[in-house]
Amino acid sequence: MRNALFPAEGRPWPEVRAELHARQADDVRWNEGRMLTSSYVIDGDHVLLLREASADFLVENAIYAGEFASKPGTGFGSLVGLRDELLAMVLELFNAPAGAGGTLTSGGTESILLAVLGAREWAKRHRPKARAPRIVVPRTAHAAFDKAAFYFGLAVTRVAHGRDGRADVQATADALDDDVIMMVGSAPCYPFGVFDPLADLARLAEGRGIWFHVDACVGGYLAPFVRRLGHPVPDFDLGLAGVWSLSADLHKYGFAPKNLSSVLYRDGALRELSTFSFRDWPAGAYTTAGMGGSRTGGPIAATWALFHVLGEVGYLEAARTIMATRDRLYTGLDRLGLRVHGRPELGLVSYGSDTLDMAAVADVIDERRWSIGRGLEPDRIINLINPINAGSIDAYLDDLEAAVVAARAGRRRSATAAVYTRG
Ligand SMILES: Cc1ncc(COP(=O)(O)O)c(C=O)c1O
Known part of the structure; x- marks a missing residue:
């Protein structure tokens, strides 16, 4: 008996791929820096490197990196070495x-x-x-x-x-x-x-x-x-x-x-x-x-590759960009009368207002197709700054200004609650 949902015959990959991409139309455009939540993107070269290195180790199964790997030609000894070297670097860090x-x-x-x-x-x-x-x-x-x-x-x-x-x-x-x-x-x-x-x-x-x-x-x-x-x-x-x-x-x-x-x-x-x-x-x-x-061995291989391609110099550069972008965000928030909570040490910051309805502000930001985090107790916006946001932070601040103006003018919050995940 044929299944009703499982495709009976295959279709060409380019056609199916186009459909996959069409499905992404309403996803957040992280590659344009529109994610001020967890995108963790440096730039296009960074993403390309991860894609290629992951693909090179897609079929490799890390579960066969133990006993099997000790006999040449029977397992994935490469993953044992990459994993152990990664762990050693991380323990040192x-x-x-x-x-x-x-x-x-x-x-x-x-x-x-x-x-x-x-x-x-x-x-x-x-x-x-x-x-x-x-x-x-x-x-x-x-x-x-x-x-x-x-x-x-x-x-x-x-x-x-x-x-x-x-x-x-x-x-x-x-x-x-x-x-x-x-x-x-x-x-x-x-x-x-x-x-x-x-x-x-x-x-x-x-x-x-x-x-x-x-x-x-x-x-x-x-x-x-x-x-x-x-x-x-x-x-x-x-x-x-x-x-x-x-x-x-x-x-x-x-x-x-x-x-x-x-x-x-x-x-x-x-x-x-x-x-x-x-x-x-x-x-x-x-x-x-x-x-x-x-x-899959992909993430291990890609991360090992990333450490070697970026080196300490690359990670320092990413950190410098994050902190500089955070400063630009701070300047913009000051101008808009929004207040950062506490004194965040890194690129994760939350901010709010004693007078504005921050949920209403966040609603306008959503409508303008940015991905932000919402915090509670009190209502806040949470941003995670990444290097890719260096190119988008001014546009974000423009939209934040529009959102603040709307909230000042009495815009009411929608029913959207703060949600961390529903995965
Ligand atoms: C402080 C902290 N701990 C743990 C986690 C959980 O990480 P994951 O979503 O990778 O399981 C997160 C995710 O954002 C986090 O911010």
């Missing part, structure tokens, strides 16, 4: 001590899931008094921590943050008890783009013998370069005493293609706590460090 270890994952969420799973397993052995294991995170920490708790049967306490958007250390201390197995800080947090007081949180965790995780998913790969340019960036990585694990997304400010992130551990033994090993089936030993199984 984040000041990992000798003996540290890490895993390349599919994204920030998986990196966080693995760290939380590791903490749960560690606590089984080392926190016997934790009867109902719980993690304590700032209210601004990413939703992935609650997702991890949902998956792994843990509880979460979200602690109110200070007026500047940063975690409140005293309130965090007050939330600790024998059930707490893990504490978290962000570098920076997504809602406000500010770093939590990580040194203080790390000290607190260390004093209580609690696993401390730094979520540097969004900022991790930008912060070292912004600091090298002379901007103030607090210590946030494995060089900071008391930090046990760190998540940092290559597919964000590492400018890697999706899906690639890293989770690093001060002690490589901690990584083993979330490694899955099994052999009770008729196909032999199965061991994975991450949550998935098969995955």
Whole structure:
């Protein structure tokens, strides 16, 4: 019997490709810099490099980069080398001590899931008094921590943050008890783009013998370069005493293609706590460090290539462009009477107004076909600046001005709520 939906006969690729492109007509035009959310694009050359390097490793399966790879001609030994070299560069970038270890994952969420799973397993052995294991995170920490708790049967306490958007250390201390197995800080947090007081949180965790995780998913790969340019960036990585694990997304400010992130551990033994090993089936030993199984080698190869093509000089240049573009945004916001929340360290900023309805402002920006983030408590706009936005920021500010004028003239907000994802 024929299927009703599955195409009976094939059609030429050019024709199908044209249809694919037609489907993109109403997508945001990130290549014109119209994404002031998470596009992480430097320029056209950058995207071309990612496309070509990913395509070269499209069929290569990273799950066959273990045992199979050790015998020439039977697996993907190339991926073992690329992965290990990438991990070594990344561990060095984040000041990992000798003996540290890490895993390349599919994204920030998986990196966080693995760290939380590791903490749960560690606590089984080392926190016997934790009867109902719980993690304590700032209210601004990413939703992935609650997702991890949902998956792994843990509880979460979200602690109110200070007026500047940063975690409140005293309130965090007050939330600790024998059930707490893990504490978290962000570098920076997504809602406000500010770093939590990580040194203080790390000290607190260390004093209580609690696993401390730094979520540097969004900022991790930008912060070292912004600091090298002379901007103030607090210590946030494995060089900071008391930090046990760190998540940092290559597919964000590492400018890697999706899906690639890293989770690093001060002690490589901690990584083993979330490694899955099994052999009770008729196909032999199965061991994975991450949550998935098969995955394309494309992102690993493309990221290795990107590191070598850009080098430190290229990452510094990207960081310089981001900070300069952020300054242009700040000047424009000042002119429009909009106020930046806190003092963001990097290219992730949020701003609002005491008088204007920011949801109405954001509605006008949507109509003008920009992709922005919306924040709540209070209503805000969240922007993530990338090098590609250097060419579009003036046009954005023109449209923002029109939006502010409309809101001042009494434009009412639509029913559009702040939504981070519905993927
Ligand atoms: C601070 C922070 N942590 C974690 C994540 C989750 O990353 P992903 O969407 O790659 O899973 C994000 C995503 O924006 C983030 O900003």
